[in-house]
Amino acid sequence: MPRSTSSPSPKGSPVTLAMVARRAGVSPQTVSNAINSPDLLRPETLERVRAAIDEMGYRPSRAAQTLRTRSSKLIGYGIQPVPGGDTAPVMDRFLHALSQAADEAGYRMLLFACPPGGPSLEGYEELLGQHDVDGFVLSNTARQDPRQAWLAKRGVPFVGFGRMWSGRQIGDWVDVDGASGTDAAVEHLVALGHRRIAFLGWPRGSGVGDDRAEGWQRAMRRHGLPTRGRRAESAGDVEAARSAVKPLLDAGATAVVAVSDTLALGCYHALRERDAAPGRDVAVVGFDDSPTAGILSPSLSTVAQPLEAVGRECVRLLLARMADPAASPGRVLLEPSLVVRDSTAAPGSDAPGP
């Protein structure tokens, strides 16, 4: 007879380990062993217990396990209030990836709402004390982020999505190599024949922004292309980007690499203002592959972060850290990928044209 997967009683699942034990004619401890150390049981006993387990639809109570083992199999995640449209338009994808990776490892994500304003410690202490959370995933890590040091000090496992940008590195992290992304963007543009490639970035001082600028710069240098006068800075909103990019266009840039899709969109506006079209007259590359990028017209080439992989790696590093608190720090830098769309369709002005 195939193993029955009969559903548990309609009214919740008050099936306890003891009940399974009675049914299988063994002691509770044996049932526990059947689940946690099957190799301790004689094969026939194991089979009998397993049969009882799924005939009764037994599921161990996490609360009881947590109480006894002091491990909740929960991973805390502080969800930030949605910022002004700029950073993290893709956090739900990341969250899904995290959840999935955690589920597959037998863990679950426990959410709590972070207060607005920069990253703070609020909430973390409570989750630790009340829920015995096994670890945390941090996102939107920032300069002067107090969380890593605070968690490290009390020996709580955590992984940051984002490396430390100031001071020494603390703890484990997973990050996306922004420099590599903009570097690839420049490569792509150079291959299309562009030489006057500008960079539209955030004001210096943000780790992420500086990293992405760096990639542009090194690729330019590698190709012997000048960067002077080809870089502008702008705050995170479209309007600021639009005016910030003008000098670059005036200086004859044939391509713009932007530090974010939002800023790339600012380029779109600036171009349209002077009756030029992205992709046809000036190539534009964004960063993040936000939902907007794919539906713009012309669609925006952009650097996509491998969020699913980031989620998986976060969970992997976190589990490793829990297994061995003294292990050397795990740091994973993932490669983003360039998504080529219409905004970089046309060849650069120096390219041989028909």
Added chain:
Amino acid sequence: MPRSTSSPSPKGSPVTLAMVARRAGVSPQTVSNAINSPDLLRPETLERVRAAIDEMGYRPSRAAQTLRTRSSKLIGYGIQPVPGGDTAPVMDRFLHALSQAADEAGYRMLLFACPPGGPSLEGYEELLGQHDVDGFVLSNTARQDPRQAWLAKRGVPFVGFGRMWSGRQIGDWVDVDGASGTDAAVEHLVALGHRRIAFLGWPRGSGVGDDRAEGWQRAMRRHGLPTRGRRAESAGDVEAARSAVKPLLDAGATAVVAVSDTLALGCYHALRERDAAPGRDVAVVGFDDSPTAGILSPSLSTVAQPLEAVGRECVRLLLARMADPAASPGRVLLEPSLVVRDSTAAPGSDAPGP
């Protein structure tokens, strides 16, 4: 002396109720009462216990409480894999709102990853059995959604974000009055002088889409405006929308109300194709207030869902249901709000112009 908020021992918080009791010179039960039924204690005892509690930084262990009270104070939420950019570009806002509302009520959100493809039951049973989740919030409810009936059958409290669109209503829900949103959009356009107002919707059969279409239709009728030949249908992607809207424009529509921002963007493309500009030549209204809407040029007028309020109401209804499983169903329909931007800036063609 002000109540001390000294931090707990740096190494986690192994402070138990019994330790607090010893320190305060009372029995464990009295400490428990101090927290859960303070009115049972003599004021001076209460004060003494409270002092001990926060001197020691005591936090009750959720695991132990869950085990004893069979209530985990957890709310389950199945997070869907990010769909093709169309539905739910705003789910992270909703999640934050949920988390915040839950936190304030002493609950937390427990995430699990839903498998791709329509809503299924996978995951719900496991959370129930293992974690004793107190209830669920469902989102992306769909026609033929099996979850409501399944949960209702086993007496599990839940709230849907989205009413039932087929069959009879089951359980509690919170929803946004889509019809009211499109109705308001039409009102706004009529006030600007528009009379040939078209609707670009999804294929009939989706509850949400039909609801939004209904609002347009009733507002048109109220103003004695014809709707024949002013309605087109399109799948959820921009390309499909672009071609679907053409006949409407050919028929002389001066304004288009779209069922989503994505479809509205399709209008943008179609207009640009014929050298017309949204807002100047043809007014366009979207739905959802996605991040894209605000950064387009011209910025897109759109109907915004009150996601924070939806989150709050979801939690409120859920708590009410837990408190009284037999209470009559709670159903809350919230009003969306029209966000007027540049795409509806110019007066309609029939308006008296300068």
Added chain:
DNA sequence: TCTCAGCATTAGATCGATCCAAAGACATTA
């Protein structure tokens, strides 16, 4: 003086699983 409310507090069992140590079964060896 004794009983009997009424109040504040306490004792002990309990939720469901896992830890530890010890007991039983069985074959092997002195």
Added chain:
DNA sequence: TAATGTCTTTGGATCGATCTAATGCTGAGA
């Protein structure tokens, strides 16, 4: 035969809180 060892299985305590029921205490009324 008794002692030794291996391999399974079991008993009882335990995690930290809350439940029920019972206790000690006080003062009012008989």
